[in-house]
Amino acid sequence: MASGKPPFDSVEAHATTVYCPHCSAELLVQAQQAGDVVSCPHCNGRFQSPLPQAPAAFPPAGFGGQLHPGVKISVLISGIFNLLAGMFWISTVCGAFIGIPQLVLAIFELVYIAQVDRMSLQDARSQAQLLAVFQIISGMFNLVSLVCGILILAFASSERSV
Numbered sequence: 482m483a484s485g486k487p488p489f490d491s492v493e494a495h496a497t498t499v500y501c502p503h504c505s506a507e508l509l510v511q512a513q514q515a516g517d518v519v520s521c522p523h524c525n526g527r528f529q530s531p532l533p534q535a536p537a538a539f540p541p542a543g544f545g546g547q548l549h550p551g552v553k554i555s556v557l558i559s560g561i562f563n564l565l566a567g568m569f570w571i572s573t574v575c576g577a578f579i580g581i582p583q584l585v586l587a588i589f590e591l592v593y594i595a596q597v598d599r600m601s602l603q604d605a606r607s608q609a610q611l612l613a614v615f616q617i618i619s620g621m622f623n624l625v626s627l628v629c630g631i632l633i634l635a636f637a638s639s640e641r642s643v
């Protein structure tokens with residue numbers, strides 16, 4: 482019985498599996514030996530054991546990769562107002578040609594809100610900017626849409642340099 486050895490489970494917890502660069506044998510390296518030159522028990526080849534892999538300091542997409550919350554809010558407000566304005570214009574009969582494009586834009590905006598959380602940041606931004614262009618055009622008939630369109634362009638580009 483090798484009484485001096487640590488219990489098996491503590492070896493597992495503090496050891497890293499490495500591969501000998503000389504004979505490709507799988508070796509367990511103790512955490513305190515990480516970065517030290519160790520010798521392979523199979524071929525006696527000496528090599529520097531790798532340092533333990535540090536957990537990523539930042540999640541890959543999380544560093545400056547958030548869509549500005551103002552984009553979503555502006556699209557939502559604009560979508561609601563386009564819906565109301567579109568219905569108002571359609572009810573005036575002769576204004577239906579103005580109301581229908583506003584209703585279509587409102588539907589696209591509400592679909593955008595529903596899907597934005599599953600989009601990549603790039604898609605969320607480019608689609609918001611496309612919506613903003615249509616909002617500014619429809620802003621000739623709906624001031625809220627114009628304001629929201631300008632806000633979306635400002636918010637969508639505000640974090641681009643981060």
Ligand SMILES: [Zn+2]
Nearest residue numbers: 501504521524
């Ligand atoms: Zn070896």
